[in-house]
């Protein structure tokens with residue numbers, strides 16, 4: 001058997017780092033089924049060339065032929081572009097990848113030591129302001145734009161369940177619900193209450209008894225994240241807060257170029273580095289490939305290939321710990337290729 | 348003549364820090380018109396006692412009798428409370444205090460040195476998700492909650508103008524627009540374009556020519572805020588992003604207990620520390636009074652009493668720089684009262 005992986009490099013450095021993830025998967029040998037790759041199109045650059053940011057064919061191949069996928073990054077238009085809509089947001093929704101799981105872990109100098117930051121952001125991935133129901137009207141004083149923020153019990157429940165599962169599998173078993181229900185009492189109130197209600201759902205039967213639940217209002221959560229990151233273990237958040245919080249957490253571990261994620265649903269999983277398309281460093285060969293490589297590991301972990309995932313993660317940690325072959329975002333002098341070679345050598 | 352100041356301590360440590368601001372104003376002597384204070388009610392605790400979080404009388408006195416005001420903090424209910432709505436959000440709207448101006452400045456060890464963080468968050472204060480138009484319906488899969496996010500041209504224009512004014516008055520004259528128009532192309536698109544359009548408004552006549560304009564997507568703005576805060580000078584943002592960003596920035600200068608703000612409109616100004624009601628330290632006499640004292644200074648500055656404002660700010664900076672009399676959030680061992688005495692002595 002084989003493991004069919006859809007590769008969607010997208011824009012910018014997405015195209016420079018997805019090959020790194022591919023190389024890492026290939027290096028695993030018999031620890032995973034033989035990987036087969038299929039290159040798929042999506043992105044803003046594709047849109048400007050063809051008028052389509054996410055071809056039907058990409059979705060079809062992912063749904064019908066692939067076991068999993070890796071997504072690179074998309075560029076954001078610098079002004080409003082008629083007809084364009086972010087392909088990553090659309091992909092998450094079309095494949096019902098309802099959870100965006102983003103572990104943010106620092107690498108301790110000594111492998112025996114505890115990392116100073118060790119948390120997982122579990123971000124709801126299909127609704128909140130990302131439903132993109134916006135309208136523009138003309139009022140008495142000029143233009144008025146409105147967007148709908150949707151929070152449903154169903155989506156809050158399944159992201160809540162995912163977060164409890166993840167918390168249960170970690171030593172600390174601690175879960176913080178992020179919300180702003182002091183202002184958004186109905187939407188964030190629903191999110192908070194639904195997540196809190198997960199342990200009493202029918203069929204749960206005390207399974208989550210060991211999980212300790214806390215909560216934080218989003219603004220103060222970001223403040224405390226910087227001041228005392230060690231208070232967090234698993235953080236569960238509606239879509240937009242999760243987006244902001246995971247970038248904030250990434251700042252704590254040295255670089256966005258280190259932080260992986262998976263977009264996970266009940267049937268499919270897609271790895272994706274948390275960083276963007278980074279037009280400022282495009283084409284210089286210095287994009288950090290580690291977030292992309294770690295995203296491949298996270299994808300494997302999600303599929304149950306723990307041994308393969310462990311080998312990749314260990315190799316990445318070693319390279320970081322040694323500190324000799326790193327890209328400039330981490331204070332190093334090496335290029336993408338050298339870092340990939342170094343990781344592959346250790347896998 | 349006198350300066351009539353409405354005092355609204357609100358909940359929690361709001362009641363411990365507002366007297367500090369009062370003491371600082373009283374210490375100024377003839378640098379400002381003789382201050383007269385009027386105590387006004389608002390808050391969650393008031394709501395639980397009386398069913399009203401913001402009495403009509405409070406608004407009436409502010410509008411008809413006061414020259415300015417100082418607000419402490421409000422507690423957030425820990426579960427949904429029927430009929431309760433945040434009085435600070437309501438006050439900002441009722442008094443049309445459309446700008447929340449939050450300078451975040453670190454105190455350099457040497458008064459001659461430049462502070463490592465020196466930025467101002469200019470937060471829109473009346474709309475975005477704070478319009479609180481929420482509804483709950485029952486759909487096929489359970490409860491569905493929706494909130495409206497409103498962005499208008501009018502509100503974006505006036506906050507944009509305020510931000511350009513503030514940038515113009517600062518040495519760097521640099522303005523960063525914070526948005527998420529890669530997802531919210533209509534609402535955040537309108538915010539971004541309207542702010543960008545401020546220099547070409549009729550009557551502006553090249554006034555803002557010296558201001559350099561940049562922009563950042565909110566998630567990456569928070570990331571960069573932690574990594575390289577020196578890139579920012581003035582940041583202008585829709586309401587919720589501004590809320591999060593100002594807390595994030597506060598983490599960079601040592602404590603939320605240091606960061607002041609004013610809620611400013613065309614006719615009225617209300618100082619307010621950025622911190623919350625901090626129930627965890629309530630009643631211990633250790634709340635940091637400096638954010639509240641600095642909010643009084645910022646309020647004076649806004650009213651044109653520059654000399655009084657300078658004297659307060661200088662006294663606060665000295666106390667921080669000396670580092671002998673500080674509250675525990677700054678690593679000190681002193682209580683609120685001792686810190687207030689120390690500041691007042693130096694004013």
Ligand SMILES: CC(C)[C@H](C(=O)O)[C@@H](O)C(=O)O
Pocket residue numbers: 074086088089243274529530566
């Ligand atoms: C590119 C953008 C649409 C995306 C998001 O907001 O989800 C990105 O910031 C992310 O975190 O994956």
Ligand SMILES: CC(C)[C@H](C(=O)O)[C@@H](O)C(=O)O
Pocket residue numbers: 182183219421433435436590621
């Ligand atoms: C208490 C809350 C409603 C308020 C806000 O969100 O505006 C607070 O966080 C602030 O920043 O002043």
